[in-house]
Amino acid sequence: MTYNTTADFAKQADADDPLAIFRQQFLIPQHDGKDAVYLCGNSLGLQPKAAERYLKDQLGYWQDKAVEGWFDGDKPWLGYHREVAALVAPIVGAESNEVSVMNSLTVNLHLLLVSFYNPTSKRFKILMEAGAFPSDQYAVESQVKFYDLDPAEAIIELKPRENEHTLRTEDIIEAIETHKDELTLVLFGGINYYTGQVFNMQAITEAAHKAGAYAGFDLAHAAGNVPVQLHNSGVDFACWCSYKYMNSGPGGISGIFVHQKHHNTNFKRFAGWWGYREDKRFLMQPGFDPAVGAEGWQVSTSPVMLLALHKASLDIFEQAGGINVLREKSVKLTGYFEYLIKSINEDLGKEVYQIITPANSDERGCQLSIICRYKPKETFNHLVSKDIIGDWREPDVIRLSPVPLYNSFADVYTAYLGLREAIQIIDI
The missing domain is CATH 3.90.1150.10 (Aspartate Aminotransferase, domain 1)
Known part of the structure; x- marks a missing residue:
């Protein structure tokens, strides 16, 4: 043009x-x-006109069916989160069972770090971008302290070169190589919130894996903004919010990605009833048996009203192509x-x-x-x-x-x- x-x-x-x-x-x-000329979708997306109708539909189910809404009707609530996840998956380049729609972003980051940050005496360091969104900084710092480690020693923050505003991919890869014997996790944003820089997730992931570390990404500013290929890039895990470019409303529901290669891995995790395998969930048996796929990281019951607001926007994504x-x-x-x-x-x-x-x-x-x-x-x-x-x-x-x-x-x-x-x- x-x-x-x-x-x-x-x-x-x-x-x-x-x-x-x-x-x-x-x-x-x-x-x-x-x-107004609204150019702030990077912070909060606009409300779809359909959001009110989607929400009213679910309120109507609640009114008419009450608890039976979990199992009755054309689209029972019990599987509603899965329907929404299927719409999110192509936006983040994932298979449907690699995505779960749940919680909020930082809660999900913590849940994933429980599984993917397991420091040892030799490998205990996390490499991340300097100037990451503060919520990520706080989450990582608290995870490191949970293991009684010193954040100043365990967290490597990579800054742009002098007089530059963005990170060079070759500098990220070089830093991974430099610290390869001590790294257990490389954690980056998909897009830096301040500069708007898109990071090369595939190159970062390949370098992390070569170093023997996991690669995880916060896609808060990438999901719904740019195409990403989480599955094909081999990314280990990712999480995102949905209220920016996916227009799900202030504080809207978040999502996670866990690559298929990890679905049968016996990870440490913070468990909850909603993450238990669905075919036996209502037997209420002791001992956590996780659902296969990203759903196994679920903790709490799906918030149906938030899912409805999210779906109102996701359906527009699909209509737009x-x-x-x-x-x-x-x-x-x-x-x-x-x-x-x-x-x-x-x-x-x-x-x-x-x-x-x-x-x-x-x-x-x-x-x-x-x-x-x-x-x-x-x-x-x-x-x-x-x-x-x-x-x-x-x-x-x-x-x-x-x-x-x-x-x-x-x-x-x-x-x-x-x-x-x-x-x-x-x-x-």
Whole structure:
């Protein structure tokens, strides 16, 4: 796609977009009776219009059937989580039995670490990205302390090179090789929340396995954003939230992946009744006998209402043709936004807005992280005043993420105008 800076380009691009119709399936925040320009799907996705109906349907089952809803009707609750997992699996490149939809992200990370972080006197270290989302940092630190280990010694945090904002794949692989005799786990995000960098999960996984370590990933910013191939890449485990790019609502239900090669492994795990093999679950026998597959990591009864909200969005993913189709539009949208931001710098003859997200579309998703070199908070506040909703990160970064399911080229163009106008309004 060849871009230009005219309003007519955005108008024509939207007219030619076969996915534009899906915007109508979401509720856009209203400001003064008009659609806001919502570019914050990296933090919370928009509400599908169908969410209310899906939720009401389940409330109706509860009203009409009460406890019998677990077993009666066209879609009994007992297997509802499995129906939702089947919709998630292709989004994360997994087999259905490798996915379970349950809990929240950090709870799931802890449950997986119980199984995949088993330090020994020789192998006890975890390699992760410096600047990972704090929840991951806290989870890993607490797991290390649980074994009475010193986080300063057991956790290796890898930083970008001096004067660079993102990690090079070769540096990650080199670090794995350097610490190969002490590593038991390599744990990365699929996408770094701050910079928007997509990590090469296959290369990291292969290097971890060569070093004799497990490879796990937090896909909070990757699931529903970029295609990933968890099964084919040989990733050992992964977890994600669903309220960002999969639009399942604030605090929506999370998910996990455990590769098939581990399904018959006798892992340590924190067990619960819902993870017991279903064919014998109601015998209430002592001794935990886990379900085969990712379901064996389940602990608590499935929250049906949260599953319904999640399914409302997942059905739209399927209607749109899946993650690969959405990705095609995403590359165009974000590429367009990058082009427009760079045009501002070119017109001014200086870099007012520095994009720290990789320029290579294979190394980023929807998100662009932008350092504002002059009056950053004032710039962000100006965007807010123009009903352009993005995300602020201290000390000077604005994150803006055009999501292909509900954002338009016109949204991107309006955000560009807001950034251009900010230069004049706040006297940069």
